[in-house]
Amino acid sequence: MNRPAIRVEDIAPISHREGMALAETEYQRFADVLAQLQPGDWTVQTVCTAWNVKQLIAHVVGFAESNASFRVLVSGIRHGKRRAAEKGYDQVVHGMNEVQVEEREHLAAAELVRRWSQTWPKALAGRKRFPPFLRHVPFDFGPPIGKKPMGSYLMDVMYTRDTWMHRIDLCRAVRLDPALTAEHDGRLIADMVAEWARVHDLAFTLHLDGPAGGTFVSGAGGDELTIDAVEWIWIISGRGTGTGLLSKELPL
Structure with missing residues (x-):
């Protein structure tokens, strides 16, 4: 669901x-x-x-x-x-x-x-x-x-x-699978999404897949992006490279 x-x-x-x-x-x-x-x-x-x-x-x-x-x-x-x-x-x-x-x-x-x-x-x-x-x-x-x-x-x-x-x-x-839950990792991810939006004044619809994910909306008329929740923060933290929304970093 x-x-x-x-x-x-x-x-x-x-x-x-x-x-x-x-x-x-x-x-x-x-x-x-x-x-x-x-x-x-x-x-x-x-x-x-x-x-x-x-x-x-x-x-x-x-x-x-x-x-x-x-x-x-x-x-x-x-x-x-x-x-x-x-x-x-x-x-x-x-x-x-x-x-x-x-x-x-x-x-x-x-x-x-x-x-x-x-x-x-x-x-x-x-x-x-x-x-x-x-x-x-x-x-x-x-x-x-x-x-x-x-x-x-x-x-x-x-x-x-x-x-x-x-x-x-x-x-x-x-190559270990990290423990991920909505209650813990999902809460941390949501807080990072909120700060990312504020820091860069972003408008988006962000679909984050996986147990730590969710769908987040900021502003109106922004880009829509679907990506794994951990991969999202991996990229915007500077560990990977991205374009568009994913080029807006939140250093960790």
């Missing part, structure tokens, strides 16, 4: 409470993927061209450890800013990512898995108790997203999106 079309403006923003529930599910699903990796998988190249599987996981673990400890978060931002300035990166987050991976390069695969299992509950707790006085402080994500609040955007939404996208990266790199 076809699902009814959803107007983009009717997609409610992810609240703090809902965001933490989505984060908990996503962290557990990432752990489930790590449990399925075989010894030979860790050196497989991912779509993130600078990283193999082990390095990508080091990055995700690094962000979790920064969520678990405010001291680690502040240190990561400070070192990330320095690295971004040294390398001429246009976004601080690129410097942060690079430093995170370098600092964990020496860890064995088993240690990264252990650290993830021990850290993600603490990361979730850290995101829940992120200082209220910092929630409205803007963080610059660069174009086309721009500056967004650290609380309602970075802590409540983006860290979960980042983990979700890297779970997809891992699954595609080592």
